[in-house]
Amino acid sequence: MLSIQGLTVHHQSHTLVHPLHLQLERGEWLALAGESGSGKTLTSLAIGGLLSADLHAHGSIELEGRQLLHLPESELRFIRGRDIAYVFQDYQGAFTPFITVGKQMDEMMRAHTSLSRQQRQFACLERLGQVELPAKQVYHSYPFELSGGQLQRAAIATALLLSPKVLIADEPTTALDSLTSRSIITLIQRIQQETGIAILWITHDLRQVQRTADTLLIMKSGQVVESGKSHNIFFHPTHPYTVQLLASIPKLPSRYRLELQNKQVKN
Numbered sequence: 001m002l003s004i005q006g007l008t009v010h011h012q013s014h015t016l017v018h019p020l021h022l023q024l025e026r027g028e029w030l031a032l033a034g035e036s037g038s039g040k041t042l043t044s045l046a047i048g049g050l051l052s053a054d055l056h057a058h059g060s061i062e063l064e065g066r067q068l069l070h071l072p073e074s075e076l077r078f079i080r081g082r083d084i085a086y087v088f089q090d091y092q093g094a095f096t097p098f099i100t101v102g103k104q105m106d107e108m109m110r111a112h113t114s115l116s117r118q119q120r121q122f123a124c125l126e127r128l129g130q131v132e133l134p135a136k137q138v139y140h141s142y143p144f145e146l147s148g149g150q151l152q153r154a155a156i157a158t159a160l161l162l163s164p165k166v167l168i169a170d171e172p173t174t175a176l177d178s179l180t181s182r183s184i185i186t187l188i189q190r191i192q193q194e195t196g197i198a199i200l201w202i203t204h205d206l207r208q209v210q211r212t213a214d215t216l217l218i219m220k221s222g223q224v225v226e227s228g229k230s231h232n233i234f235f236h237p238t239h240p241y242t243v244q245l246l247a248s249i250p251k252l253p254s255r256y257r258l259e260l261q262n263k264q265v266k267n
């Protein structure tokens with residue numbers, strides 16, 4: 001569904017993302033993992049045409065056969081939300097502080113659909129319910145009246161409003177406590193199973209993707225150093241950097257730990 005071939009991102013003469021290939025299918029959960037500054041966010045922003053003006057992307061980004069790279073902003077704006085939706089780490093930044101959550105969700109629906117006011121409200125409440133929030137209460141709340149976990153759920157509900165094909169989640173749980181973080185991941189897993197949405201999950205924490213990712217891409221210094229089925233990578237990492245990343249996971253089940261210890265001895 002989403003096919004990226006030879007994507008590069010440059011800043012002046014400096015290459016920040018080296019040729020990157022990625023294939024994401026309907027219902028798939030692909031995790032892009034790696035250390036801070038490895039190029040994960042730039043890759044995700046390039047997909048929706050969100051790179052800042054000083055950065056330049058080359059290569060090919062196709063969504064269901066349609067080339068997205070270098071589309072005019074007016075077309076990209078339409079694609080973002082309807083086909084590709086984002087959830088970011090900064091859930092507070094997802095909403096304007098002094099406008100109710102409902103009004104902001106409604107605004108998004110109004111911009112993308114010709115539904116009546118009543119239909120739009122119904123859709124917003126339905127989505128808020130889907131992310132396990134007290135829908136009516138949250139709809140009428142201001143962002144500052146909600147907890148971090150509730151706000152991130154509301155941001156997810158907003159991202160899902162138009163039933164996008166791809167959800168790009170850039171470290172959406174990093175700013176949350178571990179229990180809330182886990183509940184958000186479980187929620188997105190459930191939504192993925194129910195809707196078949198494809199997930200591109202960006203993280204520096206491999207613990208997060210152990211349970212969820214079908215496919216894993218490991219990035220280091222702007223390069224993909226390892227990619228494949230996440231199960232294979234967890235059991236049989238080939239790149240020393242991946243081995244290092246996996247070995248640094250604090251509480252890995254003993255069966256993985258043994259495999260890794262053997263790997264480290266060999267390397």
Ligand SMILES: Nc1ncnc2c1ncn2[C@@H]1O[C@H](COP(=O)(O)OP(=O)(O)OP(=O)(O)O)[C@@H](O)[C@H]1O
Pocket residue numbers: 011016034035036037038039040041042043052054055204
């Ligand atoms: N506008 C820019 N101009 C120049 N360099 C940039 C710009 N934006 C990002 N970079 C650099 O590109 C590299 C990759 O950044 P990116 O944000 O993609 O990393 P990341 O893997 O998402 O890191 P993190 O996990 O910390 O979010 C970093 O070295 C960053 O400093």
